[in-house]
Amino acid sequence: xxxxxFTKTHEWVRFLxxxxxxxxxxxxxxxxxxxLVFVNLPEVGDEVTAGDEFADVESVKAVSNVYSPVTxxxxxxxxxxxxxxxxxxxxxxxxxxxxxxxxVDRAELLTQEEYDAMNA
Amino acid sequence: xxxxxxxxKEGRGCEMLPESDVPVTAPSEKFLRKKELRLPxxxxxxxxxxxxxxxxxxxGVNNGFYPLGSCTMKYNPxxxxxxxxxxxxxxxxxxxxxxxxxxxxxxxxxxEEALCEVTGMDAIDFQPAAGAHGEFAGLKLxxxxxxxxxxxxxxxxxxxxxxxxxxxxxxxxxGFSVINIPSTKEGYVDLEELRKVVGEDTAGFMLTNPNTIxxxxxxxxxxxxxxxxxxxxxxxxxxxxxxxxxxxxxxxxGFDVVHLNLHKTFSxxxxxxxxxxGPVGCKEQLIKYLxxxxxxxxxxxxxxxxxxxxxxxxxxxxYGNFLVVVRxxxxxxxxxxxxxxxxxxxxxxxANYMLHLLKDTFDIPxxxxxxxxxxxxxxxxxKEKGVSALDFAKTMLDYGNHPPTMYFPLxxxxxxxxxxxxxxSIETLKEVAEIYKQIYDRAQKEPEALHLSPxxxxxxxxxxxxxxxxxILRYQFK
Numbered sequence: 001x002x003x004x005x006f007t008k009t010h011e012w013v014r015f016l017x018x019x020x021x022x023x024x025x026x027x028x029x030x031x032x033x034x035x036l037v038f039v040n041l042p043e044v045g046d047e048v049t050a051g052d053e054f055a056d057v058e059s060v061k062a063v064s065n066v067y068s069p070v071t072x073x074x075x076x077x078x079x080x081x082x083x084x085x086x087x088x089x090x091x092x093x094x095x096x097x098x099x100x101x102x103x104v105d106r107a108e109l110l111t112q113e114e115y116d117a118m119n120a
Numbered sequence: 121x122x123x124x125x126x127x128x129k130e131g132r133g134c135e136m137l138p139e140s141d142v143p144v145t146a147p148s149e150k151f152l153r154k155k156e157l158r159l160p161x162x163x164x165x166x167x168x169x170x171x172x173x174x175x176x177x178x179x180g181v182n183n184g185f186y187p188l189g190s191c192t193m194k195y196n197p198x199x200x201x202x203x204x205x206x207x208x209x210x211x212x213x214x215x216x217x218x219x220x221x222x223x224x225x226x227x228x229x230x231x232e233e234a235l236c237e238v239t240g241m242d243a244i245d246f247q248p249a250a251g252a253h254g255e256f257a258g259l260k261l262x263x264x265x266x267x268x269x270x271x272x273x274x275x276x277x278x279x280x281x282x283x284x285x286x287x288x289x290x291x292x293x294x295g296f297s298v299i300n301i302p303s304t305k306e307g308y309v310d311l312e313e314l315r316k317v318v319g320e321d322t323a324g325f326m327l328t329n330p331n332t333i334x335x336x337x338x339x340x341x342x343x344x345x346x347x348x349x350x351x352x353x354x355x356x357x358x359x360x361x362x363x364x365x366x367x368x369x370x371x372x373x374g375f376d377v378v379h380l381n382l383h384k385t386f387s388x389x390x391x392x393x394x395x396x397x398g399p400v401g402c403k404e405q406l407i408k409y410l411x412x413x414x415x416x417x418x419x420x421x422x423x424x425x426x427x428x429x430x431x432x433x434x435x436x437x438x439y440g441n442f443l444v445v446v447r448x449x450x451x452x453x454x455x456x457x458x459x460x461x462x463x464x465x466x467x468x469x470x471a472n473y474m475l476h477l478l479k480d481t482f483d484i485p486x487x488x489x490x491x492x493x494x495x496x497x498x499x500x501x502x503k504e505k506g507v508s509a510l511d512f513a514k515t516m517l518d519y520g521n522h523p524p525t526m527y528f529p530l531x532x533x534x535x536x537x538x539x540x541x542x543x544x545s546i547e548t549l550k551e552v553a554e555i556y557k558q559i560y561d562r563a564q565k566e567p568e569a570l571h572l573s574p575x576x577x578x579x580x581x582x583x584x585x586x587x588x589x590x591x592i593l594r595y596q597f598k
Contacts, residue, residue: 032533037588060584061527062285085589 004093005069006115007107012093013069019103021070022096025057028119030092033059036085041097046074048100050107055097057085066097071105074098121177121578124170125595128162136164158597177578179522180391185544185552189493189525189537190284190332192362192384193391194467199454200387200447209446214438218423225422228439229415231449238460239358239378240371241401246440247411251359253435254379254398255290255326257411260432261377261402262324262353263294264409268430274323274352280309281531282331284357296323303531307335307486309343318350327375328357330491332529332537334471336363344374353377353406361385362541363468363492366461376403386448397444411435466542467492470549474540477553481560485532493539495532496524501560502534505567509534512559514581517574519555 002014010029015021030036038058048054048068055066076099081087088095110118162170180186186193203209212221232244248254259277266274277291278299288298301313309327318325325347330336337343344354356370356378362385370378382397383390390396402410412431413424455463468491475494479487482496498509513523513536525537540549563570574580 035585037585058588060588062530064530 004112005109006112007067007069007109008118009067011067011069013109014096016099019072020075020099020101021072021103022099023069024096025066025088025092026115027092028115030089033057033064034061035059036088039081039085039088039097041077041079041082042074044074044077048072048074048098050105057088067107068100069107069109070100070103072100072103075101121173123595124160124162124167125158125597127166127170128160130161132161132163132166134162134164134167178392181543184520184522185540185548186391186522187524187538187540187544187552188391188522189495189539190359190528191391191525192360192381192492192539192541193522194362194384194387194541195543196387196389196447197451197454200450203450204443204446209443219421222422224442225415227446227449228442229417229422231445231452232415234449234452235380235399235401237457238361238365238369239356239380239401240369240373240375241378242371242404243407243410243414244380244399244401245410245414246397246399246442246445247434247436248379248398248400249436249441250383250396251284251379251381251398252286252290254381254400255286255355255357256293257400257432257435258355258377258379258402259290259294259296259324260435261400261406261409262355263296264430264432265353265406266323268409271351273321276321277323277355278314278317278325278347278352280327280331282307282309282333282335282529283326283328284332284359285528285530287326287328287357291326303331307331307333308337308339311339311342311346314343314346318346318352320351322347322350322352324353324355324377326355326357328360329370330360330363330493333486333495333532334363334488334490334493334539335486336368336491340373348374358401359384360492363464365464366457367464371403376406377401382444382448387451388444388447395441395444397441397448399440399445413439463542464492467540470540470542470544471538473546474538474549474553477550478556481557492541493537495529496536496538497532498534498536501563505563507563507567507570509536511570511573512536512563515559515562515570515573516555518576519559521552521555 005013006026010026011023012026013021013023036057036059040056042054050068050071052068053065054068057064057066078096081095181193181195208223212224228246235244248257275296276299277296278301279287280301280303282303291298299317301317302310304310347354353376354374356375358378358380361380378401379398382388408428408430409432411434412426412428415422416425471490471492471494472488475488475490483500484494485497488494498512502508509526513526516523527535528537529535
């Protein structure tokens with residue numbers, strides 16, 4: 001398994017190569033949000049920008065934006081999440097949102113250790 | 121409890137409609153239904169009992185304490201309803217000649233004048249049906265203003281993270297893109313961040329004030345100056361006006377547009393889905409963009425005027441929720457200028473008093489003094505005892521209390537947002553503060569029990585997740 005990085009806004013990113021990556025939200029984020037009931041995802045071919053929102057998730061408590069850790073182009077979307085948002089609650093690190101290619105920029109990223117320290 | 125469709129019997133019914141006293145004209149064949157309408161077939165007794173049963177199961181401000189933060193669930197004086205029931209207001213048709221409804225037009229005009237005085241605006245329009253609708257109309261005014269000046273690059277609305285959630289949503293609906301800026305740790309707009317993001321693309325700035333943590337932004341004049349200097353307009357979300365009536369006016373603080381929630385601040389019933397009223401107000405230079413028709417004085421009588429060619433157009437059929445305006449005007453005239461100011465002062469004092477009673481027991485991240493509401497965080501309690509804000513709120517139901525707003529604002533974790541309003545007595549505030557402390561004590565001693573509450577209500581814990589994921593939105597006929 002590739003190394004995982006985090007943003008301060010609670011997304012995770014796993015780089016598959018230097019310019020491709022999978023993105024999701026952290027286990028801490030899903031725990032704080034509670035049971036998720038809807039997910040809105042971008043489409044294949046959409047551009048995402050580091051630090052800008054690219055998706056949103058809705059729990060019984062609130063709707064929250066999901067921000068992209070990288071700048072690039074969406075190559076794949078995990079459509080299973082649209083019908084089964086509970087997959088994110090079950091395993092946040094398996095439930096990836098999008099796969100991005102042609103990555104040209106990254107937001108400030110934290111290691112697992114740094115991220116855990118931030119939430120402690 | 122059975123649904124009304126499950127009551128009654130085939131062929132049963134009651135005749136509630138009077139005989140038609142005008143000639144009957146049948147619509148064209150192609151508009152007629154092919155099948156009978158599936159209406160409940162119930163007797164008047166059954167209908168009456170059905171709704172009485174439903175009424176017993178609801179909880180409103182007439183039943184008890186209802187401190188739903190951000191919603192201003194104040195008591196609504198009955199005289200407001202008495203006025204709204206007058207036949208001169210209820211038995212009119214929206215298309216009737218203006219000369220025959222001068223009294224109704226006068227209600228709208230007088231309420232406009234009163235609210236202009238309260239807000240410092242130059243005009244108020246009553247078409248928007250509720251708060252977010254007022255925001256939408258207000259933002260459209262900002263849009264029209266920049267378009268009219270050919271300043272078309274102004275497409276961004278700046279919203280602090282302590283704003284009402286409707287602010288960014290309304291801005292997006294009105295066609296803007298939204299820039300979010302964080303608050304300082306004191307809960308105010310971060311001026312450095314604001315200076316960084318304003319520029320030639322700034323259409324406007326939306327401030328919820330007092331904000332969602334119950335703070336009046338102490339830099340408000342500096343904020344509106346920064347936005348104006350960048351060429352943007354300032355929007356005041358007046359949903360929390362209950363804290364400042366007769367004390368401070370958005371119009372004097374550099375705001376160009378404001379919306380009000382008559383159903384909150386001006387004491388008309390809400391909470392059951394409406395009807396609400398979210399009038400939008402603006403300064404002189406934006407009046408020509410307001411929805412039409414406007415009411416004007418012409419040759420000594422009031423008349424509708426739709427001449428403006430740059431108006432954003434109608435945002436609702438006819439003149440808004442008129443009878444809500446009648447109630448609001450009654451409230452304003454009953455209290456008078458001094459009374460409105462007193463109402464706000466008491467709303468603020470009540471919130472601070474309750475905050476004071478609770479502050480030694482609970483974690484209050486922005487400890488005040490607050491305005492009309494304050495926010496408790498149960499983050500520690502959840503970490504230590506596993507009792508969440510939801511558990512806490514559900515337990516309050518067993519004590520005959522409506523819980524505060526929960527999980528809002530988002531910047532406070534496990535939030536409970538308490539807005540007692542001015543219409544609660546000191547005895548109620550003390551009693552409720554004791555109950556909150558008792559529940560806190562129980563959370564320490566028997567946290568498991570709180571996961572199961574409420575135990576005394578007809579409905580325990582509805583499955584909110586299932587309801588959101590698999591909603592059944594209509595009756596399933598057999």
